[in-house]
Amino acid sequence: MQGNASTATTQPMIPLPHRILKVRRETGDVFSIETQPEGDESDFHFVPGQFNMVYVFGVGEVPLSISGDPARTHTLTHTIRSVGWVTQALKKMKKGDRIGVRGPFGTPWPFQEAAGNDVVIVAGGVGLAPLRPVIYKLLAEREQYGNISILYGARNPDDLLYGKELEKWRGRFDLHVDATVDSAKRGWMGNVGVVTQLIPKAISDPDNTLAMICGPEIMMRFTVNELQKQGIENSNIYLTMERNMKCAIGFCGHCQFGPEFICKDGPVFSYERVRNIFGKREI
Amino acid sequence: MASSPRIGAKYTLDREALQNLIVELTDSGYQVMGPTMRDGAIIYDAVRSIADLPEGWTDDQEGGTYRLEKRLDNALFGYNVGPHSWKKFLFPPRQKLWTAKRSDQGFEIHPEEEEPLRYAFLGVRSCELHAIAIQDKVFMEDAYVDPVYKARRENLLIVAVNCGQAANTCFCVSMNTGPEAKAGFDLALTEVIDNDRHYFVAEAGSERGTGLLEKLSFESADSQEEAAANAAVNRAAEQMGRTLNTQGIRALLQDNPDHPRWDDVAKRCLSCANCTMACPTCFCSTVEDVTDLSGDHAERWRSWDSCFNLDFTYMGGGHTRHSFKSRYRQWMTHKLSTWHDQFDTSGCVGCGRCITWCPEGIDITEEAAAIRKTPKSQEKKK
Ligand SMILES: Cc1cc2nc3c(=O)[nH]c(=O)nc-3n(C[C@H](O)[C@H](O)[C@H](O)COP(=O)(O)OP(=O)(O)OC[C@H]3O[C@@H](n4cnc5c(N)ncnc54)[C@H](O)[C@@H]3O)c2cc1C
Ligand code: SF4
Ligand code: SF4
Numbered sequence A: 001m002q003g004n005a006s007t008a009t010t011q012p013m014i015p016l017p018h019r020i021l022k023v024r025r026e027t028g029d030v031f032s033i034e035t036q037p038e039g040d041e042s043d044f045h046f047v048p049g050q051f052n053m054v055y056v057f058g059v060g061e062v063p064l065s066i067s068g069d070p071a072r073t074h075t076l077t078h079t080i081r082s083v084g085w086v087t088q089a090l091k092k093m094k095k096g097d098r099i100g101v102r103g104p105f106g107t108p109w110p111f112q113e114a115a116g117n118d119v120v121i122v123a124g125g126v127g128l129a130p131l132r133p134v135i136y137k138l139l140a141e142r143e144q145y146g147n148i149s150i151l152y153g154a155r156n157p158d159d160l161l162y163g164k165e166l167e168k169w170r171g172r173f174d175l176h177v178d179a180t181v182d183s184a185k186r187g188w189m190g191n192v193g194v195v196t197q198l199i200p201k202a203i204s205d206p207d208n209t210l211a212m213i214c215g216p217e218i219m220m221r222f223t224v225n226e227l228q229k230q231g232i233e234n235s236n237i238y239l240t241m242e243r244n245m246k247c248a249i250g251f252c253g254h255c256q257f258g259p260e261f262i263c264k265d266g267p268v269f270s271y272e273r274v275r276n277i278f279g280k281r282e283i
Numbered sequence B: 001m002a003s004s005p006r007i008g009a010k011y012t013l014d015r016e017a018l019q020n021l022i023v024e025l026t027d028s029g030y031q032v033m034g035p036t037m038r039d040g041a042i043i044y045d046a047v048r049s050i051a052d053l054p055e056g057w058t059d060d061q062e063g064g065t066y067r068l069e070k071r072l073d074n075a076l077f078g079y080n081v082g083p084h085s086w087k088k089f090l091f092p093p094r095q096k097l098w099t100a101k102r103s104d105q106g107f108e109i110h111p112e113e114e115e116p117l118r119y120a121f122l123g124v125r126s127c128e129l130h131a132i133a134i135q136d137k138v139f140m141e142d143a144y145v146d147p148v149y150k151a152r153r154e155n156l157l158i159v160a161v162n163c164g165q166a167a168n169t170c171f172c173v174s175m176n177t178g179p180e181a182k183a184g185f186d187l188a189l190t191e192v193i194d195n196d197r198h199y200f201v202a203e204a205g206s207e208r209g210t211g212l213l214e215k216l217s218f219e220s221a222d223s224q225e226e227a228a229a230n231a232a233v234n235r236a237a238e239q240m241g242r243t244l245n246t247q248g249i250r251a252l253l254q255d256n257p258d259h260p261r262w263d264d265v266a267k268r269c270l271s272c273a274n275c276t277m278a279c280p281t282c283f284c285s286t287v288e289d290v291t292d293l294s295g296d297h298a299e300r301w302r303s304w305d306s307c308f309n310l311d312f313t314y315m316g317g318g319h320t321r322h323s324f325k326s327r328y329r330q331w332m333t334h335k336l337s338t339w340h341d342q343f344d345t346s347g348c349v350g351c352g353r354c355i356t357w358c359p360e361g362i363d364i365t366e367e368a369a370a371i372r373k374t375p376k377s378q379e380k381k382k
């Protein structure tokens, strides 16, 4: 991995400057920022599922999943919903501005386990962002997998991320793409209802199907229930967890989730591993 | 004078030799830190001579109380652990991680470089040696290494002191962490006061330790002196004020997140975080990004944090652990149970600080016993 601008192993506490190449509005409060590491090391390698700690000068640092294509190592993309101090500051940034990046951190989605099997991706809201690198990778090595389904739910049609890409994927004959919204305005021709309703249609061979889920915890809970109902084993269900994080390297203790440190043991976990604590109140 | 000192053999040092030890360490460039009295408590701070040690003092500890009392003798180490622990030197309560300056290119980040500090700790108790070993696992032996911790730790010289008495709040015997220092020190001393004689039985645990002994006036300990030192440690073991049954505790706590005792302790707990600040193994921290008025200069600071603080689990508009119940449960379950999953060791060394320094006198040994008494196994989810 020569020339990789990853700071994760050498100086894990020091952000590396990145220059913003592009800011793209995705939905009302969601945008994507594409950056490039500064200096000699111009490549950024990661595996889908990993995240970075992104720093805005003088404002602060937040964990953000990587949402870009792992094969395009010369740029780095995050998709961000602006909710508070740091994410709103990020929203104001323009081409040419600098941000700091520490990472990549965390565990990948289970590609080895998925190989040879059907894959069902279930995303809720901005939860599609950390799964987009998965989709890129699965498509890049399409022949290694069985049926691939992307099931996506959002609050309303305006909240659906990556609209153009969704359309493109929907047009592929080797991909099953299905989206739904909680409430629709006039003009929406698609499904209305929760994303779990899309699951039965997407599963044909439960014993040989691997599921990857990302979304709000409540959505992930219902999704797990539905997948179990369809006969998918706990050990074939993977999800990604989110908690307050101050370091991403196992020091600050904030991300603890029972015995797990989400930053280094996760954020991607098999449901089997966390089932005793997942959904448990205030763990 | 005996022949060259060996690792593991027992020697005797007198009071003067202890004084010389402090001088020797200081002269060889160590900052000697040891027990000293401040504001009615024995804390760890710079020690320049044995006159700085709390000679003739002891402590009386119970749940929620700590009092210094005069001893009848002039022991230099005749007390147990106080509100501070050694972690404040290796893992500073507040620490600058880096500085950033605005530049034409956006900004530049400069890591905080420090001339690695050379500490010598004097008077480290056995439970505290274990606590240091536990923090080593967190900061140096897992996926990532904390460079400041590592630099200070590698330079560290440890003079341990075996406990000759135990506080009411001590339970190192239960945790298998004391009272006798068995590893992890350069030199270990046992203080003996025998009629008119005041001396230390010393054992080197490393070559640095034998090297130190070499520079002091030492004698080989005879069997009587060794027996006196053993008797002191045995006395401490017998005086243990508390016990904690650790059998199967890892599963016990993880299987009982809904035990009614958590509601009970939540009514007493103030969520003040004292226990976590006093605890020698708690490692949690938070970071703060600050800027100066010009906005051209930014810094990141790391400081101790606690799972008892509400903001510890803040996530967009809510907190994962809102109730006191869930915070106490996190603390105790982490200390006694999930720590085993994470670092293959207990997170508790039985030092009793959390009991003494809890304003409500909440007692981890009592809470664990209450859960053990009526365990309700969690219903296994599908
Ligand atoms: C592993 C991981 C991956 C994430 N990936 C993405 C992503 O791809 N896109 C995206 O939009 N968001 C993502 N988030 C959530 C994102 O980190 C928060 O929205 C962000 O921290 C909010 O910061 P703020 O300063 O804007 O908000 P404020 O409300 O001002 O937050 C103050 C501080 O609280 C903490 N905090 C608040 N909300 C969260 C949260 N949801 N999760 C963790 N810490 C929080 C942060 O330390 C933050 O700095 C991810 C979180 C985690 C843990
Ligand atoms: S008990 Fe709380 S403060 Fe102490 S290490 Fe565990 S989570 Fe951190
Ligand atoms: S939990 Fe209490 S007794 Fe155990 S090491 Fe921490 S302060 Fe000492």
Ligand code: FES
Pocket (backbone or CB within 6 Å): A244, A245, A246, A247, A248, A249, A250, A251, A252, A253, A254, A255, A256, A261, A262, A263, A264
């Ligand atoms: S984010 Fe700090 S320990 Fe995981």
